[in-house]
Amino acid sequence: MALVCVEDFEKKAHSVLEKNALDYYRSGAGEQFTLQLNRDAFRRIRIRPRCLRDVSVIDTSCHILGIDLRWPLGIAPSAMQKLAHPEGEGGNARAAGNAGSIYILSTLSTMSIEEVAAAAPNTNKWFQLYVYKDRSLTEQMVRRAEKANFKAIVLTVDAPIFGQRRSDIRNKFNLPPHLHLANFQGIKADGVISNNEATSGINAYVSSQFDSTLTWKDVTWLVNLTKLPIIVKGILTREDAVLAREFGCAGVIVSNHGARQIDTVPASIEALPEIVKAVGNDLVVMLDGGVTQGNDIFKALALGAKMVFVGRAALWGLACNGQKGVEDLLGVLKKDFEITLGLSGCQRLHDITSDMVTHESTYAK
Ligand code: FNR
Numbered sequence: 001m002a003l004v005c006v007e008d009f010e011k012k013a014h015s016v017l018e019k020n021a022l023d024y025y026r027s028g029a030g031e032q033f034t035l036q037l038n039r040d041a042f043r044r045i046r047i048r049p050r051c052l053r054d055v056s057v058i059d060t061s062c063h064i065l066g067i068d069l070r071w072p073l074g075i076a077p078s079a080m081q082k083l084a085h086p087e088g089e090g091g092n093a094r095a096a097g098n099a100g101s102i103y104i105l106s107t108l109s110t111m112s113i114e115e116v117a118a119a120a121p122n123t124n125k126w127f128q129l130y131v132y133k134d135r136s137l138t139e140q141m142v143r144r145a146e147k148a149n150f151k152a153i154v155l156t157v158d159a160p161i162f163g164q165r166r167s168d169i170r171n172k173f174n175l176p177p178h179l180h181l182a183n184f185q186g187i188k189a190d191g192v193i194s195n196n197e198a199t200s201g202i203n204a205y206v207s208s209q210f211d212s213t214l215t216w217k218d219v220t221w222l223v224n225l226t227k228l229p230i231i232v233k234g235i236l237t238r239e240d241a242v243l244a245r246e247f248g249c250a251g252v253i254v255s256n257h258g259a260r261q262i263d264t265v266p267a268s269i270e271a272l273p274e275i276v277k278a279v280g281n282d283l284v285v286m287l288d289g290g291v292t293q294g295n296d297i298f299k300a301l302a303l304g305a306k307m308v309f310v311g312r313a314a315l316w317g318l319a320c321n322g323q324k325g326v327e328d329l330l331g332v333l334k335k336d337f338e339i340t341l342g343l344s345g346c347q348r349l350h351d352i353t354s355d356m357v358t359h360e361s362t363y364a365k
Pocket residue numbers: 024025026038076077078079106107108128156233255256257258259260288289290291309310311312313
C-alpha cells in the first residue's frame with residue numbers, strides 16, 4: 001500500500017522494527033505528556049489562508065547560515081540509526097542531500113563522522129556535539145567534523161543527564177553487539193552501550209561519559225575552539241535564548257529533545273514565539289519536535305522559525321526502506337508543504353506572515 005503521510009511510514013516502521021529499537025525511537029520521558037503535546041499544540045494553531053493570489057509557481061528555497069537549501073526542513077540528530085536499517089546514518093544523510101535539506105549527525109552515531117562524510121559527500125551536514133568529561137576527546141570530534149566538511153556544530157544543551165524513558169528502562173535498552181558508537185571505536189570512551197542489569201544501557205553510558213558540569217562558560221570554550229557557527233539545541237526559554245546570543249552562538253534550535261528529557265515542558269511550537277521575540281532579529285531561530293505535516297512547517301515559519309527539523313519521522317522512513325524510504329518520506333512532506341503554501345496564498349517563504357496563523361482560542365470568544 002502506498003505510504004502517503006508520516007503516520008503511514010510510522011505504522012509500517014512499527015511492524016518492521018524489533019521492540020528494543022522501536023521503544024527507543026518512539027518513547028518520550030515520564031508519562032509522555034509532552035510527547036503528545038508536541039503534536040497537539042500544532043493542531044491548536046489555525047491557518048488563516050489568503051485567496052486570489054497567484055500561486056502558479058511555488059518556490060520553497062531558502063538560505064540558512066550560508067547554505068542554499070531547496071526547502072526549510074532538515075533532519076534532526078538522532079542516535080544509532082543502524083538500529084533502523086543497515087544503511088544507517090549514511091542512507092539518511094544521502095536522502096537529505098538528494099532532497100536539498102540539511103542532515104545533522106549525532107555524536108552517538110553508528111557510522112563515524114568520516115564514514116558519513118564519505119557516504120554523503122554532497123549533503124550539507126552539521127555535527128551535533130555532546131560534551132564528554134574527556135575534553136580532549138570532545139575537541140577531537142570538533143576537529144574531525146571540521147576536517148570532514150561539516151558546516152556547523154550543534155551543541156545539545158538539554159541533555160547533561162538523560163531523561164527517564166520508562167520503556168528503555170524496562171527493556172534494559174542496549175545496542176546489539178554488531179553495532180557500535182562509531183565515533184569512539186578504538187579510542188578512550190569506548191563505543192559500547194552494553195547490557196546493564198539495572199537500567200537502560202544508554203542512560204548508564206551517558207552518566208559515565210557526558211560532562212554534566214557544563215555551563216555557559218563552556219559555550220565560550222567551544223565558540224573559541226572553532227570557526228564553525230555554533231548552534232545551541234534544546235532551548236525552551238527567552239532567558240536562555242538571550243544567553244545564547246550573549247555567548248556568541250549563531251543560532252538556536254527550539255527543542256525539547258522530542259519530549260525525551262523532562263516531561264511537562266512546553267511543546268516546542270508553544271515555546272517558539274517568546275524566543276523569536278527575544279532574539280529573532282539576531283540569531284537564526286529553528287525548531288524541532290512533533291513535525292509531521294506540511295502545515296506544521298508552515299505554522300513554525302509563520303511564528304518566526306527559519307528552519308524546521310524532523311527526528312522520528314526520518315527514522316520511520318529509514319526503517320521502512322533505508323535511503324529510499326527517507327527520500328519517499330521527505331517527498332511526501334515537501335509536497336504537503338508546497339500545497340499548504342499554495343492554498344494559503346503564498347508563493348515563497350517570505351509571503352508567510354505571522355497574521356496567517358492564530359491560536360484556536362481566537363475562535364472560541
Ligand atoms: C533524539 N534526539 C537527539 N538529539 C540530539 O541532540 N542528539 C541525539 O543523539 C539525539 N538522539 C535521539 C534519538 C532518538 C531515537 C530520538 C527520537 C530523538 C532528539 C532529536 O534531535 C529531536 O530533537 C527530536 O527527535 C525532534 O522531535 P520529533 O521530530 O522526533 O518529534
